[in-house]
Amino acid sequence: MKKAGGSGGGGGAGASVDKRRGRRSYTESSTDTPPRKKAAKKDDFQIFAEKVRSNKDLESRWAILQETRVEYFRGKDFVSFLRIHPELKDFLGSDKDLESEDIANILLRKNLIVRCDRVVKIVRPGKKKLSTWPAHLEIFSEQIFSDNDAFFAWTFVSRLPLWQHLLSFFWPVLTLAICLFPVYPHKVKLGILYFCASLLLIIFCVLLVRALVFGAFWIVLGKRVWIFPNILAEEATLNELFQFWPKKDEGEKPKLTARLFYTVLAVLVILLLRHHAPNEATRARYQRRVSNIIDDVLEWSPRQALAGMMEKQTFANETDSTMNATDGTSASNQHGDDTAFNTGDSNITEDHETEELGNVGSTGD
Numbered sequence: 001m002k003k004a005g006g007s008g009g010g011g012g013a014g015a016s017v018d019k020r021r022g023r024r025s026y027t028e029s030s031t032d033t034p035p036r037k038k039a040a041k042k043d044d045f046q047i048f049a050e051k052v053r054s055n056k057d058l059e060s061r062w063a064i065l066q067e068t069r070v071e072y073f074r075g076k077d078f079v080s081f082l083r084i085h086p087e088l089k090d091f092l093g094s095d096k097d098l099e100s101e102d103i104a105n106i107l108l109r110k111n112l113i114v115r116c117d118r119v120v121k122i123v124r125p126g127k128k129k130l131s132t133w134p135a136h137l138e139i140f141s142e143q144i145f146s147d148n149d150a151f152f153a154w155t156f157v158s159r160l161p162l163w164q165h166l167l168s169f170f171w172p173v174l175t176l177a178i179c180l181f182p183v184y185p186h187k188v189k190l191g192i193l194y195f196c197a198s199l200l201l202i203i204f205c206v207l208l209v210r211a212l213v214f215g216a217f218w219i220v221l222g223k224r225v226w227i228f229p230n231i232l233a234e235e236a237t238l239n240e241l242f243q244f245w246p247k248k249d250e251g252e253k254p255k256l257t258a259r260l261f262y263t264v265l266a267v268l269v270i271l272l273l274r275h276h277a278p279n280e281a282t283r284a285r286y287q288r289r290v291s292n293i294i295d296d297v298l299e300w301s302p303r304q305a306l307a308g309m310m311e312k313q314t315f316a317n318e319t320d321s322t323m324n325a326t327d328g329t330s331a332s333n334q335h336g337d338d339t340a341f342n343t344g345d346s347n348i349t350e351d352h353e354t355e356e357l358g359n360v361g362s363t364g365d
């Protein structure tokens with residue numbers, strides 16, 4: 001029994017020792033400073049992809065991929081770009097010695113780029129080959145790098161430059177300023193009018209000269225030459241928008257009969273427009289009408305608007321008073337007519353009675 005008790009006591013003592021050790025270890029661990037969480041390190045290939053995308057030497061375009069506007073490049077351009085700029089591989093760290101194809105395949109596996117294919121795979125009528133930069137893309141079935149007519153779109157959102165942030169801030173301010181145009185001083189309105197008119201004139205002149213140059217080259221030489229080829233493009237960067245000289249014409253040369261037909265048609269249209277042109281009096285009338293409209297817009301002010309409202313209110317009050325006076329006059333005239341009518345009836349009755357008495361007297365005689 002003692003042994004058992006002793007063993008039980010020894011077990012209780014051991015348990016108490018373990019509890020004290022547990023408390024001591026817990027207090028020691030609680031007094032230790034917790035380990036700091038390490039900041040998530042950015043992937044080397046992510047940094048490499050951002051550097052490559054922000055570099056202007058890699059030629060790229062914008063296209064529509066599954067109803068989404070994406071920026072894409074060609075596989076052969078990516079290979080030649082890394083050949084020209086090998087220093088960008090230093091961002092890859094230990095993988096900087098990889099070939100361009102291997103780097104691109106890793107970018108594909110990390111979903112930093114996606115391989116695409118053109119939607120239109122047949123040559124359009126009048127063209128000799130497919131478009132170099134298609135405007136509509138679709139995802140390719142095999143996500144493997146290739147430099148043979150292969151396109152790759154960036155899947156991550158690039159960092160916006162400073163001017164785009166400033167533009168997003170000033171755009172609502174510009175909208176509010178446009179809405180407040182009627183309350184501007186007259187000189188400011190006149191300056192804005194001249195600026196907008198000059199801008200529209202420049203745009204129409206550029207489009208007209210562009211069409212004339214195209215028509216002259218197409219009729220005389222049979223070549224399609226569009227100066228400012230991207231001026232009407234829906235998807236173009238700022239540099240591409242103001243590109244002056246076009247690229248080489250890839251279409252077939254038009255037939256001579258078609259060129260002669262459109263030449264005769266253009267001459268007939270010019271003669272028709274000249275024959276039906278408005279005369280000097282009509283032009284002067286249109287000019288006066290437009291000048292009056294512009295003057296109304298420029299000379300408008302809140303003070304004039306309030307004055308106009310007051311004039312309308314005064315005119316309405318005068319109209320009401322005039323109508324009330326007219327109603328009173330008409331009522332009095334009607335009352336006078338009724339009185340005169342009743343007096344006339346009584347006179348007629350008296351005359352009729354006098355006439356009858358006269359007739360009776362004559363009969364008695």
